[in-house]
Amino acid sequence: MIQLPEAFSYTRSRATLARAQVFKRTGPVILDLVVAALCLAAFYGVLKIAGYWLSSAQPQFVVSLKPSSLPLYAFYSVVRIGLAYLLSLVFAIGYGYVAAYNQRAESLMIAALDILQSIPVLSFLPGVMLAMVALFPTRQLGVEMGAIVLIFTGQVWNMAFSFYSSLKSLPRELGEASRIYGFSTWQRFWQLELPYGTIGLVWNSMISVAGGWFFLMACEMFVLGDRDFRLPGLGSYLQTAASADNIPAMVYGILTVIAIIVATDQLIWRPVIAWSDKFKIEQSASADRIDSPILHLIQHSNALAAVKRHTLTPLSERLNHTFAERQQQYRTRQAAGEVKASPLWLRISVLSMVGIGILYAAVSALLKLREINGGQYLIILESAGATFLRVNLSLLLASAWTIPAGVAIGFNPKLARIVQPVVQVAASFPAPILFPIIILGLMKLGGGLGIGSIALMLLGTQWYILFNVIAGAMAIPSDLREVSTLFRFTQLQRWQTVILPGIFPYLITGLVTASGGAWNASIIAEYFHLKGQTLSTLGLGAQISAASDKGQFQILLLATIVMALMVVTVNRLVWRPLYRLAETKYKLEA
Template sequence: MTPLHRSFINRPPRESSSRETLARSQVLARSWPFLLDLTVAAIALAAFYGIVRIAMFWAGRSEPEVIISQSPRALPLYAFYSVVRIGLAYLLSLFFAVGYGYVAAYSKRLEPLMIAALDILQSIPVLSFLPGVMLAMVALFPTRQLGVEMGAIVLIFTGQVWNMAFSFYSSIKSIPKELREAADINRFSPLQRLVQLELPYAAIGLIWNSIMSVAGGWFFLMACEMFVLGTRDFRLPGLGSYLQTAAGTGNGPAILWGLATMIAIIVATDQLIWRPIIAWSDKFKFEQVESSQRVNSPLLHLLTHSNAIKALRLRTTTPLREKIYIALARRRRERVAQLEAAPAVKANGTSESLLTTGRGAIMVAACAGVIFAAGHALILLRQVSGAEYLQVGKGALATFLRVNLSLLLASLWTIPVGVAIGFHPKLARIAQPVVQIVASVPAPALFPVILLALIRIGGGLGIGSIALMMLGTQWYILFNVIAGAMAIPTDLKEVATLFRFSQLQRWQTVILPGIFPFLITGLVTASGGAWNASIIAEYFHLKGQTMQTTGLGAVISGATDGGQFQILLLATIVMALMVVTTNRLVWRPLFRLSETRYRLGG
C-alpha cells in the first residue's frame, strides 16, 4: 500500500470535520456577544472618565494667557479638548436644528420670519458673533474656565447649525402627501409624527449635513480656540490653537503633526460613528423596491448582535416609548372629551383671549428688544466716517464676486462626483472617508502652503482667497448632492434602466430632479459659508505678518483685531443684507420650485 493510499484511509470522515467546524462556530457565536458587551462596557467607562476629566478642567480657574505648546506630546490632550468642544457644539446644533426646522415648517405665521432670520444668521460670520458671545460667557463665569469654554462651544455652534436647520426644514416640507395622510389616519400625536415620520424621512439629509457640520466645526476651530479681541488675547488649549500657532510661526513639522492627528481623529470618527449611522439610515429611504446594494458597516452589525444592547432596548427604551405614546393618546382623548363637554363659545373665547394676551406680550417684548438694539447700533454707526463707508462698499463688491466665482467652480466638480458616490455604495465606502478627511482638514492650516506657492508663481491673496473659500464651502454642495443621490428611490433608477435611458436622459429625468431639493439646500448653505470663509480667506497672519486683500471679510477681521466695533457692526450688517437679498431673489424661488415640482409623492 502506497503512502498516498494510507493518507486516504487514515483521513477522518468529512462529517466529523464539518461537525467540529460547526461546533467551533457555535462557540464563537456564543462568546462573541460577551466580548462585545465587554467592549461596550469599556467604552462606557472611558466616556465616564473623559467626562470627569473635562469637568475638572472646566471647573478650574481661568488662565489669562495660556502658552500653546508646539510639541507633539501635547497633541493627545489638545485633541481630546477639541473633540469635546466640537461634539458638544454638534449636539447643541442637532437639537436646535430639529426644533427650529419643525416650528418653521408648521407655523404659517412664523415661517417667513424664521426663514428670514435663518438667512441672516447663516450670513453673519463667526467673528461677528465672537465679541458678544465671548464677553457674555466670560461675564457669566468670570473666574472659571467654563466661561471661555462655553464661549468657544457657542461659536463653533454658529458655524455648524444653519445647514442642518435648512436640511431638516426642507425635508419636512417635502414629505409626500400619502405619508402625511397615513399619519393622520392613524391619529399620530405630534411626538409620534416627529419620531416615526419626520425624523426618519429627514434622516439621510440630516446625517450628511451633520457630517458637513462637523467638518465645518474643524474648519472654524482655529478661529474659535485662539483669537484677539481688542487688548485681550483668548487662547484655549486645543488642536485648533495648536495648528494656528504652528501656521503663524511657520513650523512645518508641527503643522504636519497636527494635521496627522486630525486625520486620525476623522478616520476614527468615520469608522466608529458616521459609517454605522449611514448604514442604519439606509432603511429610511423612501422607495417601493428594495435596493440590491446596501451600505454595510461591520460595527453596526456587531452592535445589533450585542446582548447588552438588545436587553437595554427590550427592557428599557421600547417599554418607555410605548408608555409615552399611550399616555399621550390618553391625554389627547381626555382633551377632546373636555372640549366636547364644555361650552364651545366659552372655551373658544377663553383660549383666544389667552392666545391674544400671550402674543401681545411677546410682540411688546420683541419690539422693545429691537428698539433697544437698534438705538445702540445707530449710536455706534454714527462713529463711522465716509471713507470707512466707501471701504466697506468696495470690500462688499469684491467679496460678492469671489463668493459667486467660488460657488460656480465648486459646483462644476461636486455635482457629478456627488452623484457618482451616492449611486455606487462600493465607491462610497472608499470615497466617503476620503472626502470627509479632506473636508474636515481646516483650510487655514493648508493656506500657508497654498499662499506661498501662489506668491512664487506670481499670484497673491486675491486668487488665494478664492481657493480658500472653495476649500471651506464646496463640501456643503458635495455632501448634499451625495444625500440627494442616495435618497433617489431604487424603483426610479430601475425604470430608467428598463426603458434604456441614455446618460443625458437619466440626468434630465431622474438625477437632476431627484437631487434638486438637496442641491438647493447645499447651494444656500455654501453661499452663506463662503461669506463666512471670507473672514479668514481675505485676512491672514503668516510668519508674524498680516496679509490682506480688498474684501468685506478683511474689513471684519481687521475690525475684530483692532477692537473697532462700529466698523465690525457696519460690515456685518452689509454682509447680512447682501446674503439675504441674494437668498430672496435667487435661492428662495428655487427652493419653492423644489417644494412643488420636484417633490416625491402626489
C-alpha cells in the same frame, strides 16, 4: 487549475463553520465588554472635563508644541466639537420643525436663518465671548462655553435648512396616512417626520462637524481688542505651530487631526449612514445596501439589547400612549369649546416688550455707526462687491465637480465605502493649514491673496454641495432608477427625468448653505497672518477680521450688516423661488 481533494474541502468548511459558531457565541460578550469599557472611559472623561472647566479661568493659556501634549489637546477639541454638534442637532430639529409648520412664523424664521448663516463666526465672537465670560468670570467654564457656542455658529445652519427642507418636501400621502391612523404629534414626529429627514440630517451632520474643524483654529485662539484668548486644543496647537513656522509640530498636529477624523468616520459616521439607509422611501428593496461591521456588532450586543428591551421600548410605548391620550383629550375639549386662547392683552403686551427690546438694540447699533466716516462706508461697499464675486465664483467651481461626483457616490454603495472616508478626511481637514502653502505657491507664480482667497473659499464650501448631493442621490428610490434602466434611458434622459429632479431639494439646500459657508470663510480667506506678517485683500471678510483684531466694533457691525443684507437679498431673489419649486414640482409623491 488545481482540484482540491473533497475531504480537504469538507474539513475546511467544517473549520469555517466552527469559527463562525465560536464568534457567534463570543462576539456579543466581547462587544459587551467593549461597551462597558467605553462607559468607564466616558465617565473618566466627564470627570476630567469637569475638573478643567471648573478650575480658575486661564484665557491666555500657554500652548505647548510638544508631541506629548497632543492627546490631551485632541481630547479637549473633540469634546468642544462634540458638544457643539449636539447643541446644533437639537436646535436644528426644533427650529426646522417650527419653521415648517408655523405658517405665521415661517417667513420670519427663514429670513432670520438666512441672516444668521451668513454672519461669520468672528462677528458672533465679541458678544458671545464677553457674555460667557461675564456669566462665569472666575471659572474656565466661561471661556470654554464661549468657544463651544462659536463652533455651534459654524455648524448649525445647514442642518436646520436640511431638516426644514425635508419637512416641506414630505410626501402628502404619508401625512394623510398618519392622520387617518390617528397619530399624535409625538408619534408623527418620531415615526414619520424625523425618519424622513434622517438621511439629509446625517450627511449635513458630517459636513457640520467638518465645519467645526474648519473654524477650530479661529475658535480656540483669537484676539478680541486688547485681550488674547487661547485654549488648549488642536486648533490652537496648529495655529501656534504655523505662527512659529514649526514644521514638525504642524505635521504631528495634522496627523492627529487625520487620525481623529478617520476614527470618527469608521466608528460613528459609517454605522450611522448604514442605519439611516432603512429610512429610504422605496417600493422595492435595493440590491445594494451600505453595511457596517460596527453597526452589526451593536445590533447583536446582549447588553444593548437588554437596555432597549427593558428601558427604551417600555419608555417609548408609555410616551406614545401618554401623548396620544393628551391629544385626544385636547381635541375633545376643543370640540366642546373649552379651550380658550390666551387673552389678547397678554399677547399684545408680550409682543410689545419684545418689539421694544429689538427696537432699542437696533437704535443703539445705528448710533454706533455714527462713528464711521464716509470713506470707510465706501471701502465697505467696495469690499462687499469683491467678496460677492469671489463667493459666486467659488460656488460655480464647486458645483462643476461636486454634482456629478456626489451622484456617482450616492448611486454606488461600493464606491461610497471607498470614497467616503477620503471625502470625510478632506472635508474635515482644517483648510487654513493649507493656506500658507497656497499663498507661497501663488506668490512664486505671480499671484496674490485675491486668487488664494477663492481657493480657500472653495476648500471650505464645496463639501456642503457634495454631501447634500450624495444624500439626495441616496434618497432616490431604487425602483425609479430601475425603471430608467428598464426603459433604456440615455444618460441625458436619466439626468433630466430621475437624477436632477430627485436631488433638486438637497442640491438647493447645499447651494444655500455653501453660499453662507463661503461668506463665512471670507474672514479667513481674505485676511491671514503668515510668518509675522498680515496678508489681506479687498473684501468684507478682511474688514471683519481686521476690525476684530483692532477692537473696532463699529466697523465690525457695519461689515456684518452689509454682508447679511447681501445674503438675504440673494436668498430672496434666487434661493427662495427655487425652494418653492422644490416643495411643489420636485416633491416625491405617488
